[in-house]
Amino acid sequence: MISTELAGLRLAVVNWRDPWHPAAGGAETYAWEMARRFAAAGARVRFVTARARGQAPYQLVDGVRLIRMGGLFTVYPLVLYWLLRRRSRFDAVLDCSNGIPFFTPWVLSRRTRVLCVVHHVHDRQFAVLPFLLAVLGRFLEGPGARWTYRRRLSVAVSPSTAAAMRERLGWLGPIEIVPNGVSVDPGGGSRERRPRIVCVGRLVAHKRVDLLLDAVPELRERWPDLRVDIVGRGPEEDRLRARLPEGTTLHGYLPDADKERLVAGARLQVIASQGEGWGLCVLEAAALGVPTVAFDVDGLRDAIRHGETGWLVPEGGDLAKGVAAALTELDATHADRCRAWAARFDWDGSAARMAALVLGRSVAPMRISGWEHQ
Known part of the structure; x- marks a missing residue:
């Protein structure tokens, strides 16, 4: 349960996008689930973010005041300027890093508690950017952030993110883990008799949807009626749509209810x-x-219990063989194990843990099915 001490707390959540931004993803869901629960507990919450075309600059949703400004890159200096003008008005700030944090300690009062929230380390992903932007990105995520937040508490969403922060970024400050929750209707729909695979996510380069498309022809040799559904949108959408193999549908954006129905019908x-x-x-x-089924990489190795709630393919391994093995091994017990695993994570529990950190309280190490973080 979220502490009643949040009542009256002045909190800013700064995040690259909000959940209604056309490029929103899991990081936006995470930030919003925290913000709206803090507001419900009595905190005065401002969600400061970028503004997509057609979005209002100000909006009140679920007790959270949204303030939107700037675009892909300009949101960073504009948010810093907005905070600078209000530097003493906030008791705490969740500074959410989507590859690059907002560096809010530079403009806030020293008494303002800043928590840097890190979803995953992007260092390798910057390679898709032009050279100078990649160099700048790596500097800001690495030495720049390491120095800025060295005396601030940071929050990682998984043990492998915390490990990557230490090992790849040389992170100096304390790190706590606050995992994601889940908010779908577990009822779902009926599973089809023919094999169906689904892929959900932003259509961006590092998601590597091409690897799944490359695997489809081989899988259909064994399961000729195999169907593959891809749900999501992003800059890669047009290119991927132009090379879809037989049996594959790219749906683009789907409302949550339709997406959940499609996922629930997949094997x-x-x-x-x-x-x-x-x-x-x-x-x-x-x-x-x-x-x-996923590769054994940061984050995904935390979200999947190999052989129980999914399967991990060695990075660089043969995805088609990994998927084929999973389809062969799959039985009814996996669905029960999946539901039991997901039930261990809920947004209320994660928000309560985050609230304790915002209030400066200590929290117990995360212990979920073998997770342990000191």
């Missing part, structure tokens, strides 16, 4: 990403009784 979810903070879509599929 497997396949995620080919090169790394995640956690992989919220894995947990959401598990709540619907659907296991996930």
Whole structure:
């Protein structure tokens, strides 16, 4: 339960996007689930973020005041300027890093508690950017952030994110873990008799949806009636749509109810990403009784219990063989294990843990099915 001490607390959540932004993903869900629960507990919450075309600059939703400004890159200086003008008005700030944090300690009063929330380490993903932007990105995520937040508490969403922060970024400050929750209807729909695979996520380069498309022809040699459904949108959508193999449908954006119905009808979810903070879509599929096949990479190795709630393919391994093995091994017990696993994670519990950190309280180490973080 969230502490009643949040009542009256002045809190800013700064995040690259909000959940209604056309490029929103799991990081936006995480930030919003925290913000609205804090507001329900009596905190005065401002969600400061970028503004997509057609979005209002100000909006009140679930007791949270949304303030939108700037675009892909300009949101960072604009948010800092907005906070600078109000530097003494906030008791705490959740500074959410989507590859690059907002560096809010530079403009806030020293008494303001700042928690840097990190979903996953992006260092390798910056390679898709032009050279100078990649160099700048790596500097800001690495030495720049390491120095800025060295005396501030940081929050990672999974043990592998915390490990990557230490090992790949040389993070100096304390790190606590606050995992994602799940908020889908576990009822779901009926599973089809023919094999169906689903892939849910942003259509961006590091999700590597191409690897799944490459695997489809080989899988259909063994299961000729195999269907593959891809749900999501992003800059890769047009390119991927132009090379869809037979039996594959790219749905683009789907409302949550339609997406959940599609996932619930699948036998497997396949995620080919090169790394995640956690992989919220894995947990959401598990709540619907659907296991996930993914590569053994950051975040996904935390979200999946190999052989129980999904299967992990060695990075660089043969995805088609991994999916084929999963389809062969799959039985009714996996759905039950998936639902039991997902039930261990809920947004109320995660928000209560985050609230304790915002209030400066100590929290117990995370111990979930072998997770242990000191």
